[in-house]
Amino acid sequence: MTNSEVSNDQPDKPASDNDPPNKTAADKEPPDKPAPRLNFKARLRARLQLLGGAIASIAAVGAIAGGLVGYWTVWKTVRTDVFRDKQTTQREATARPDIAPRLSFVVLPFANLNNDPEQDYFADGITTDLTTDLAQMPGAFVIGRGTAFTYKNKQIDFRMLGKDLGIRWAVQGAVQRAGNQVRMNVSLADLSTGRDVWSDRFDGDRTNLAALQEQVTARLARSLNVQLVQAESRRSQMDQSRNPDAVDFSMRGWAKVYEPGTKVTNAQAKDLFDSALRLDPDNTDAMLGKAWCIANGVNSGWSTSVVEDKKTATKLIDQVLAKHPATANAHVAMGSILNYGNPEGALSKFDAALEIDPNSPVAYAPKGIALITAGRAREAFSPVQIALRLSPKDPAAGLWHFFLCHAHAHVHQYNEAIEACRRSINLNKLNWLPYVDLISAYGATGQLEMAQQMLAELNAIRPDFTVQWFHQMGYARSSNPQFLLEYDDIVDGLRKAGVREQ
Numbered sequence: 001m002t003n004s005e006v007s008n009d010q011p012d013k014p015a016s017d018n019d020p021p022n023k024t025a026a027d028k029e030p031p032d033k034p035a036p037r038l039n040f041k042a043r044l045r046a047r048l049q050l051l052g053g054a055i056a057s058i059a060a061v062g063a064i065a066g067g068l069v070g071y072w073t074v075w076k077t078v079r080t081d082v083f084r085d086k087q088t089t090q091r092e093a094t095a096r097p098d099i100a101p102r103l104s105f106v107v108l109p110f111a112n113l114n115n116d117p118e119q120d121y122f123a124d125g126i127t128t129d130l131t132t133d134l135a136q137m138p139g140a141f142v143i144g145r146g147t148a149f150t151y152k153n154k155q156i157d158f159r160m161l162g163k164d165l166g167i168r169w170a171v172q173g174a175v176q177r178a179g180n181q182v183r184m185n186v187s188l189a190d191l192s193t194g195r196d197v198w199s200d201r202f203d204g205d206r207t208n209l210a211a212l213q214e215q216v217t218a219r220l221a222r223s224l225n226v227q228l229v230q231a232e233s234r235r236s237q238m239d240q241s242r243n244p245d246a247v248d249f250s251m252r253g254w255a256k257v258y259e260p261g262t263k264v265t266n267a268q269a270k271d272l273f274d275s276a277l278r279l280d281p282d283n284t285d286a287m288l289g290k291a292w293c294i295a296n297g298v299n300s301g302w303s304t305s306v307v308e309d310k311k312t313a314t315k316l317i318d319q320v321l322a323k324h325p326a327t328a329n330a331h332v333a334m335g336s337i338l339n340y341g342n343p344e345g346a347l348s349k350f351d352a353a354l355e356i357d358p359n360s361p362v363a364y365a366p367k368g369i370a371l372i373t374a375g376r377a378r379e380a381f382s383p384v385q386i387a388l389r390l391s392p393k394d395p396a397a398g399l400w401h402f403f404l405c406h407a408h409a410h411v412h413q414y415n416e417a418i419e420a421c422r423r424s425i426n427l428n429k430l431n432w433l434p435y436v437d438l439i440s441a442y443g444a445t446g447q448l449e450m451a452q453q454m455l456a457e458l459n460a461i462r463p464d465f466t467v468q469w470f471h472q473m474g475y476a477r478s479s480n481p482q483f484l485l486e487y488d489d490i491v492d493g494l495r496k497a498g499v500r501e502q
Contacts, residue, residue, distance in 0.1 A: 144391025162191030443497030
């Protein structure tokens with residue numbers, strides 16, 4: 001679910017840390033002073049804005065005629081050339097977590113003023129969309145949805161929130177729905193003082209929810225003196241569904257996706273997206289949601305036909321990207337499909353997602369595991385660490401710590417692997433993966449008593465685990481020789497630890 005705001009004006013000079021939040025560049029210039037000429041980069045960006053729209057139109061025709069390869073190559077080249085340093089803020093914030101970036105946010109879960117828990121999905125969906133909108137503002141650092149929702153229905157000390165997350169601003173709001181009418185109250189709080197610096201009310205129609213949300217993002221950006229870049233927005237460029245019930249089913253489906261991932265909730269989410277598509281077969285948000293569920297099923301071992309499911313998911317994602325190439329989560333979903341068997345292909349998709357949304361923890365984290373599988377384990381630490389900086393309290397944080405554990409194991413950093421594996425297990429004791437690398441690290445370092453203790457816990461979770469099965473699983477994931485060499489060392493550590501062969 002990706003989206004961004006649109007501006008037709010030339011970029012303003014960024015505000016300094018001492019500027020009032022609502023002071024614009026225009027306020028600083030005398031009224032009779034001529035407007036400054038655009039520099040080369042700005043003029044190039046302005047031209048590329050037009051090119052981006054043209055490419056999107058050409059892409060739709062090209063996909064129907066025969067595929068997505070050509071248009072995506074052009075789009076990727078354009079985005080790489082112009083937005084090369086888009087992830088600088090995220091890297092710097094991870095390297096220096098004690099310094100909050102100037103444009104660092106969290107969008108707190110919007111309150112549901114209907115006092116009906118059945119309507120929570122609606123307020124949650126608006127919160128998620130606004131998070132994604134802000135995440136695509138130039139220079140922004142936006143805390144991930146997973147962490148933001150840990151504060152739902154809780155009393156919050158704003159100053160403490162800023163210190164805990166290393167950010168400066170919090171967006172909060174409330175939503176009330178009466179039939180097709182929607183009212184949103186939104187405010188922006190300065191976390192250093194705990195005070196609101198801006199607030200407003202927005203009224204609209206549920207059938208045009210996209211325009212309402214874009215108004216909120218635009219006002220937030222102006223209040224912070226941020227010029228929004230013209231970009232292809234999921235909402236502003238997508239064909240809006242004319243069936244509000246289809247939109248409703250899709251929002252309910254995404255709400256299910258964000259619940260704790262189980263086979264049951266994944267199937268329920270897929271059913272909701274199917275209901276949306278029956279009402280509106282062209283609803284690209286529902287297409288993406290269905291593909292996301294299928295990818296989850298494939299990667300979680302719930303699929304009864306991996307080959308067919310991958311074909312179905314790929315077709316759905318291609319349809320989304322044919323209309324809207326700059327849909328970050330579509331590239332994430334495609335990367336997830338490719339992650340097993342084609343890690344290099346998966347990496348290109350995760351990179352594409354991050355060019356569009358540099359604040360996406362769900363793109364950074366799997367990029368780390370794809371780098372390992374592609375034989376580039378030493379490069380895997382940075383993207384996973386960025387994911388954890390963006391969403392430190394994410395429900396998936398336990399899995400992401402396993403990715404760090406796995407990277408350390410691949411490069412023989414056994415002490416660090418043991419520490420990261422234990423952290424992963426403490427966050428989620430039901431995930432069997434970190435136990436394997438932990439046992440291997442203990443085996444490799446001769447800590448056989450500790451290895452046996454962990455093996456007993458692994459057998460309780462996964463009684464069918466054997467060295468031979470694990471070996472076959474790794475060789476099915478990748479044929480990269482460096483990966484296989486490192487994977488064999490992990491398997492050797494399991495044998496030293498006394499894990500049964502078969």
